[in-house]
Amino acid sequence: MNKEEKKIIIQKLLPVFIDGGNVSIKLRKEGLIKNLKSDNTPVTNGDIEVNNILTKAIKTLTPNIPIISEETSDNKNKINLSNFWLIDPIDGTYDYVNNGDEFTLNAALIINNKPSLGIINAPKKNRLFYSYDFGESYEINGKEKIKLDGKKKTNLNEVKAVSYSDNLKPEIIKIHEKYRVTSFTKMKSSLKFCVVASSDFDLYAAEARACEWDVAAGHAILLHAGGLINDFDGKEITYGKKDFKNTSIILRRNEKL
Numbered sequence: 001m002n003k004e005e006k007k008i009i010i011q012k013l014l015p016v017f018i019d020g021g022n023v024s025i026k027l028r029k030e031g032l033i034k035n036l037k038s039d040n041t042p043v044t045n046g047d048i049e050v051n052n053i054l055t056k057a058i059k060t061l062t063p064n065i066p067i068i069s070e071e072t073s074d075n076k077n078k079i080n081l082s083n084f085w086l087i088d089p090i091d092g093t094y095d096y097v098n099n100g101d102e103f104t105l106n107a108a109l110i111i112n113n114k115p116s117l118g119i120i121n122a123p124k125k126n127r128l129f130y131s132y133d134f135g136e137s138y139e140i141n142g143k144e145k146i147k148l149d150g151k152k153k154t155n156l157n158e159v160k161a162v163s164y165s166d167n168l169k170p171e172i173i174k175i176h177e178k179y180r181v182t183s184f185t186k187m188k189s190s191l192k193f194c195v196v197a198s199s200d201f202d203l204y205a206a207e208a209r210a211c212e213w214d215v216a217a218g219h220a221i222l223l224h225a226g227g228l229i230n231d232f233d234g235k236e237i238t239y240g241k242k243d244f245k246n247t248s249i250i251l252r253r254n255e256k257l
Helices: 003-030 045-061 093-097 170-178 191-197 212-224
Strands: 034-036 042-044 067-069 084-091 104-111 114-122 127-133 136-141 144-147 160-163 183-186 203-206 228-230 249-252
Touching: 003 045, 003 104, 003 114, 003 127, 003 136, 042 045, 042 093, 045 067, 045 084, 045 093, 045 104, 067 212, 084 093, 084 212, 104 212, 114 191, 114 212, 127 191, 127 212, 136 191, 136 212, 160 191, 170 203, 191 203, 191 212, 191 249, 212 228, 212 249
Parallel strands: 067 084, 160 183, 160 203
Antiparallel strands: 034 042, 084 104, 104 114, 114 127, 127 136, 136 144, 203 249, 228 249
């Protein structure tokens, strides 16, 4: 799939993601129906409805490419996948359920086991991120379209990190020390990837946790903005691994923080 084909897909999916975000907010205002999945994580009618909206649109655009979504069992047992979609209809469900504003809608197109296209909508933040090739990574913030390029926004002597917890594990502390992190901020969902891609923050590190659909869209957006993504051993992160489990991950806005 070439760059122009991916651009067309993005252009057709952007309004779908905006609609999905509006639906997620509407359903929350009306009162969510909450259940627990087999792994004791929460799922709501909002997750399911947004999943239906996104998967329907993606199936129409790319009917021959399998879709792996957090909220369905379709295709999860397939092996040797190389070209496929990864969808997390609502990442940060706890935040969503508890009236937070950091939850996101996510989709990534994986080609040859690498992220080739990504879309993330943070509807309560009014921030929509997407990318479809190197040098083609953007944020729509209100009515403003911003090209993401990895240039430093934080102060010259600052290295600001984002984290998923206030209580950093020893291996994360070591990484912060290596990159001379001066402060860190807790944040939920794949919004962490977006704020590194937008240069609001400089770095994010996490041990192996969660699943591929949690990170693939953000990986694409940051990579295409000129950012760096690898595991704790400096290895490239690929997709379609057994059970779609993540490795450790380090995100950097740029080689020079």
